[in-house]
Amino acid sequence: MILFQTPTVDIRPAGLSAKALAELKSGDRSLGLGEFAAATGSYIRAMEAAPNALVVRWSLGLSLSALRRSPALAVQQYREATRIAEDDLITALLLQGALQEYGDRGAAQQVYLDTVRRFSRPGQPGLDASGSLKRIEAALKQCPNSPVLALLQGDALQIELRFQEAGLSYRRAIGSAPYWPKPKINLGLSYLAQGKANQAVLTLEGALKTDPANPRALLAMGDAQLQSGNHSGALKLYNQLSQVESVAVPAATGAARASMALGQASVAVSNLKNAQKRAPKDPTPVAALADIQMKTGSFAEAADSYASALKLSEEGGLFAARPSLQRALAEAQLSAKRPGDAQRTLQKALREDPENEALWRRLLAQSYLEKNDRPAAEMELKQALNNEHSLYPQETLQAIAAEGWTEKFIAGYQADLAGARTGVRGSSSTQTEIVVRSVPISKENEIVALAGLAHLLRFTSAVRDEVSVRRDMVHLRGSGADWFLLAQAQERLGDNADARASYGQAGRKGDLSSGIQKLAIARIRTLASLPGRREE
Structure with a gap:
């Protein structure tokens, strides 16, 4: 079934006239020199010569943002770009970012949620940027020195979690346009995504030297300071952004996390309530409030807040956030001694997110232990071990060991293995009685039993048996x-x-x-x- 049909219009530089291509390259040179007004003029002339060229719309939208002209003009360019290529992820994210800058949070969130729905990888985390990468790589053949295309290539590679390659693209953009802060901001964000806070700080300092009041750079610097442990510095930056409409909500959420790290729980809660008022449909501040409630021991309140965040996520269609929220909700419900509620949350998670079955089964085991139903807990942990995708499922093995069940599980898998091979399974129901029953001979069941047994033998350092x-x-x-x-x-x-x-x-x-x-x-x-x- 074809969901999206690419319009039959020029979307690559190869389709540009000589005049449009010349103006595009002229704009790139001006952007490289930090002459944003001149770059915008060249891109406008390129757009007039080739109104259906995607690369021209990208370039014009980015130059308008750099020039700090009305964000509405950049929004207009990206809307035209989505008409040209409605199946392009990078174009959709550029539109979402421009709407955020314009202050239209509702429209920005709607574009983002629609983008998540359309470009999510089936059965995998993250978004699929492969189509955008192909377009950008084709355009780079015609315009190899374009800072715009190098930047967008970095964005697409980062979405694909190809951080090293993304860094190379961002550095090419920085080399081509050292006075343009956006490539430095995006490289800083890439470092943050990799947990490299110190490198992020250095990169973002470079962006702020050329544009000290850039709200996106300041917000990213706040995040970098928070990640590096400079909570006071982060809080100062977040507070500085509290009245900047385009970043007020993430700044308030960041301020709450920094305040909490400084031991100022009441200030953190106040910040988050302010963020909720500004963006009542955004699940992020509600989830952050729940995090604080968990840390302060208010488990019942945390469970209610996570439930609200999950509901907002479901209503908005933000499927990517649901697994983490479902886990947090179940853990809060368990901490609040509400195992029945946790079981309902986890059964729903099992249906919606079977890829993480081992996690949901481990948490279900905890819920049964809260109810003192040890046989059910044992069954859930066995199912968790059977559905592990990790080479080293330590969390499940440690949960089994915590209940003193390791040797029992080894014996059970040995019985399963014998049954899968012979069709006869024996098990001890008491100290003296052996129960024997017929089971189907099954290669699949043999593999499951061997995998579980191997994990347990490794865990108990029974190396010779593990090798066998x-x-x-x-x-x-x-x-x-x-x-x-x-x-x-x-x-x-x-x-x-x-x-x-x-x-x-x-x-x-x-x-x-x-x-x-x-x-x-x-x-x-x-x-x-x-x-x-x-x-x-």
């Missing part, structure tokens, strides 16, 4: 992760030659994440210089 179980796993399923985990177990046992061979098999499967793939290669190189087997 993981060998069975690679014969049955043999994914890259199976081979990688076998290699790690063999290495712990001292079987260096076998471990090296297993790491090689893991890498050749081609289904490992880049980080694990690099680790496998590094271990192969290290093990090549070690003896093959440990002395017994």
Whole structure:
């Protein structure tokens, strides 16, 4: 089913006339020199020559924002850009940002929510910027020195979580336009997303040197100061922005977090209530209030606030925020000794977010333990372990150990494994009685039992038994992760030659994440210089 049809109009520089292309490049040169008025004039002439060129609309909208002309003019350019390419994520986000600057929070939020709905990755976190990247890369072939295109390429790469590549694009934009603060702001935000607060501060200081009153730069600097632990500095910046309409709500939310870090809970609550009045449909201030209530031990109030934030998120269609809010709500309900409410929240989360089943099952186990229903809690933890996507599911294993169930789970998985292989499963219901029942022989059930058993054996440091179980796993399923985990177990046992061979098999499967793939290669190189087997 085709949801969006790209209009048959010029969306790449290749479709520009010579005059439009010349004006576009002239505008890029002026933008690079910090001559924003001249850049805007050139982009206007390029737009007149090529009104349906997407890159021209992007450039004109950004230059108008840099010039601090009426944000409504930038909004107009981005609305035209969405007409030209309604299937473009970057264009939609530019429109949302311009509406925010214009002070139309309602319209900005609506555009953002619509963007989240349209560009979310099915079954995965984040948004899909691949279409925008293709357009930008095609445009860069015609205009390789464009600071606008380098900036937008960085934005698209950051959305794809390709931070290193995004940083290179932002630095190209900064090199081409050192007097334009936006690339520095976006690079600073990229550092913040990676938890690199000190690098963010240095980058944002550069943006503020060229534009000391830029509200977006000041807000980002406040966030960087907060992340780096300079709570007083962050609070000063947030308070400075309290009357700037375009950033007042995030500034109030930031001020609340800074105040809380400084031990000023009442000031934090006041800031958040002010933010709620300014943006009553925004779930962010309500969720931040709930965070404070959790930290101060007001668990029932926190549960009510998280429920309100979740309701606002659902009403607005902000699906990306729901898993984190559902978790926070369930944890608040458990802390408030409301396990029945937590179970209803978690059952709903299971239906809506099956990708995080292990998390929801662990929390359900807690709710059953609150009710002293240990058999139900045990069943939920087993289901959690069966549905783990992590190579090292420590949280689930620690939850099992906390109840003293580790050996019981090992015995249970051993019985499951025997049943999957033979069709006969035995289990001890008392100290003396063995219950035997018939079950279907199943390769799938064998894999599930082996995976759970391997996790538990690793957790209990039963290395030799773990190696045996993981060998069975690679014969049955043999994914890259199976081979990688076998290699790690063999290495712990001292079987260096076998471990090296297993790491090689893991890498050749081609289904490992880049980080694990690099680790496998590094271990192969290290093990090549070690003896093959440990002395017994």
